[in-house]
Amino acid sequence: MKNSLIKLTLFLCIYCVSALPVVAGQLLLTHGTLLDPSDQSITKQHLLLDETGIIARLDSIPANFTGQQLDINGKFVIPGLIDMHTHAFGNRGPNAQSEIMGPGTTAQVVLHAGVTGFVDLFGNEDQLFEHRRLQQQGLIAGADIYTSLSCLTAPGGHCSQFGKTRTIKSEDEARQQIAELAAKQADVIKLVSTIGGSLPSLSPALLKTSVDEAKKRGIKTIVHIHTLADIDSAIAAGADAITHLPDDAAITAELAQRLAAHKVVVIPTLACDTDEYEFMFSDVLQSALAKQLADPRIIQGYQKAASDMTPEQKQQAKQRTEKYYLSMKHLVAADVLLLSGTDAGNYGTLQGFTVHREMEKFVASGLTTWQALASATSDARLFLGKPAGLQAGAEASLVILDSSPIEDIRNSQKISAVIHQGKVIH
Ligand SMILES: [Zn+2]
Structure with a gap:
């Protein structure tokens, strides 16, 4: 029976x-x-x-x-959009008080922009860990939180100026820090290379040890870069991805081809680098979605900044923009896989909204609309080890x-x- x-x-x-x-x-x-x-x-x-x-x-x-x-x-x-690089503390802009939201509120706000997941690449580690835990248990709502939890940088290096972070000065420390982050189930590992910058940088050797350790534990690495030398260091280390475009000079066609050959993904944060100017001098912030997402005081802050800008500053902003688009031109020509990340939390960005701006700028850089859409959806999911598409x-x-x-x-x-x-x- x-x-x-x-x-x-x-x-x-x-x-x-x-x-x-x-x-x-x-x-x-x-x-x-x-x-x-x-x-x-x-x-x-x-x-x-x-x-x-x-x-x-x-x-x-x-x-x-x-x-x-x-x-x-x-x-x-x-598919729902994914922001591959954000700092979910809130929004800030010139001449305005910052809009402090924290990961929980940010996760709810960005859903209105169609952003159903984001990767926080450094904030308050305890807060990020706790919010992700509460969310995974269904106790708080909002877009899916993925996070590196912390930043791994040299003592006194980039990230440490924004608050408490993890630092590395020896191979043993690199292995120890990554073991601790792995135990806390960091979704990705963020490493900082700023060779030639004003702050101390992880050396190429420590970067490689860190990437090797993360690989051993099956966690992908995203390297914050500042210069062309950092990109070389990230390629040599075998990093999965780099984020940002170099400040010292544009990525050359040859370097772009090497990134493609080593299958290094690029999260350029192009909107963050170029939208501060456009927020001031175009009607971008007048779009219905921007108005829905932005604190009006932040929009006004950009209007005031526009009137304060000197002709020399405008010229410098124009030149920087040209440099970033030249990097993009070479990345697109070499068929490097680009993912959409906003670096929201910085000037020139708005949580949620800037994912749309990044896709728009990818198309302006030569990607097809399908590729731009994939950069914030299916390709982002694949990077995170999730099934893509519909x-x-x-x-x-x-x-x-x-x-x-x-x-x-x-x-x-x-x-x-x-x-x-x-x-x-x-
Ligand atoms: Zn960032």
Whole structure:
């Protein structure tokens, strides 16, 4: 009897799966156009999902479906955006008081921009650890928090000017620090190289020991770079990714080809480097999404900064912008994999909003709209070891847009709804 009951249950379960039945908590998005950056496909299908992920893509609506249905006819579905480099303490800008939010509030705010996950690359380690723990236990809501927890830098090196961080001055210390971060399940390891800069830098040898140790533990490394020499050091160390573009000179075509050959991913934070000027002298902050996300005092602060800027400063800003775009031109030509990170928390950025600006600037640098979209969605997920795209098994964190970002990447800002882990957020 017991055996036959088990068999009957098994039979029913198999039957259930094939008939796509009625399960509480399921959501069916009907009649939308699915834009999947992982295979660059455009498909009109219904999408069935729940909190565990995308369950199936369907050609017809199951007759017996009684879960929640959302008709999104005429709208476009993309995977939720991921910011690959942020500092989730809040926003700051010139002539304005900083908007202090912390990881918990930032995680809720950025969902409004369609950002369903972010990688915090240094803040208050204890606070980040605790917020991520509470979130993973379902005790606080908001975009998925991934984090390096801390920064690994030379004593007195970059990051230490912003607060408590971890420092390394010997190979033993490098191994020890990475072991501690691994024990706290750091999602990535952030290392700082600033050779030739005004602050002490990790040496190429210590960078390599650190990268080797992280690799041994299966954790990816992201190296903050400041100069061309740092990029050489990161390539020699075997780093998985570098972040920022060099300040001393543009990345050459040859260096870009070496980055590509070593499969080093680049998170350039181009908007952070170039938007401070555009926030002052264009109508970027007047967009509906920016106004929704930014404290009005911060927008006013940029307006005041614009009136204070001298012609020489404007000229310098223009030259810096040209240098960064030249780096981008060579990276794009060499087919280096670019990921979208904002470095939000700095001037020239807004939490959430700047992911859209980064994609826009990637397109201005020569990426296709598909590639720019992948930089903030499917490629970011793959870097984090998550399933990419809009296939069954992928995470059910999605953005529903009024217009197609493949036609114009700026349409990523026309957000109709955001779904995070199977639940409609707004
Ligand atoms: Zn940063």
